[in-house]
Amino acid sequence: AQSVxxxxxxxILSEAASLELxxxxxxxxxxxxxxxxxxxxxxxQLLLKYFSGDPLVKGIKGFEAEFIKSKFSFNLRKPSVQWSxxxxxxxxxxxxxxxxxxxxxxxxxxxKP
Amino acid sequence: xxxxxxxxxxxxxxxxNKKSLKCEQHMGHRAMYWYKQKAKKPPELMFVYSYEKxxxxxxxxxxxxxxxPNSSLLNLxxxxxxxxxxxxxxxxxxxxxxxxxxxxxxxxxxxxV
Numbered sequence: 001a002q003s004v005x006x007x008x009x010x011x012i013l014s015e016a017a018s019l020e021l022x023x024x025x026x027x028x029x030x031x032x033x034x035x036x037x038x039x040x041x042x043x044x045q046l047l048l049k050y051f052s053g054d055p056l057v058k059g060i061k062g063f064e065a066e067f068i069k070s071k072f073s074f075n076l077r078k079p080s081v082q083w084s085x086x087x088x089x090x091x092x093x094x095x096x097x098x099x100x101x102x103x104x105x106x107x108x109x110x111x112k113p
Numbered sequence: 114x115x116x117x118x119x120x121x122x123x124x125x126x127x128x129x130n131k132k133s134l135k136c137e138q139h140m141g142h143r144a145m146y147w148y149k150q151k152a153k154k155p156p157e158l159m160f161v162y163s164y165e166k167x168x169x170x171x172x173x174x175x176x177x178x179x180x181x182p183n184s185s186l187l188n189l190x191x192x193x194x195x196x197x198x199x200x201x202x203x204x205x206x207x208x209x210x211x212x213x214x215x216x217x218x219x220x221x222x223x224x225x226v
């Protein structure tokens with residue numbers, strides 16, 4: 001089965017700083033990749049997803065992620081974070097045609113005003 | 114309507130009680146999921162229903178019993194739970210088993226006393 005690793009447990013940034021959150025997966029075949037965000041007290045929301053094609057994926061709220069197949073990575077980036085980006089970020093993976101989606105441990109992002 | 118609605122939002126139950134969690138979606142999705150999320154941990158997959166049939170059961174104890182009465186509803190019946198079962202229980206749905214995107218509900222915060 002596939003698994004996901006997120007290396008940063010807690011990231012603290014000041015507003016306008018650039019963000020990169022790491023995500024690596026282990027699975028031998030083709031995968032679908034996702035980044036979800038969970039704002040305090042709210043439900044999980046999809047930020048972006050990758051299935052195929054251009055490995056640089058743009059999502060909502062200025063986030064983007066790059067799929068690097070050779071590194072089994074799908075890192076999330078944002079050029080300039082805002083206080084409102086404070087949340088928990090989860091990377092997730094599933095194999096195509098398989099509805100068994102697995103989440104990474106999550107990274108808590110705190111943005112200081 | 115892109116909502117997954119879960120009820121109740123909060124539930125406190127004793128170890129001898131029987132209760133049910135409910136989940137509803139009206140997006141025409143044919144795959145529905147139960148996840149369990151402990152504090153500061155990622156969601157863990159419990160069950161997957163695809164076209165109203167149980168397709169994945171992640172070795173969950175029998176004190177958790179899922180039910181999918183129709184394509185819009187998903188229940189989780191609880192009986193003889195333990196305090197360590199206290200967690201946020203998340204329901205999600207996706208269009209079908211291809212899992213192009215999963216929509217999550219806000220969850221039911223369960224406390225077992």
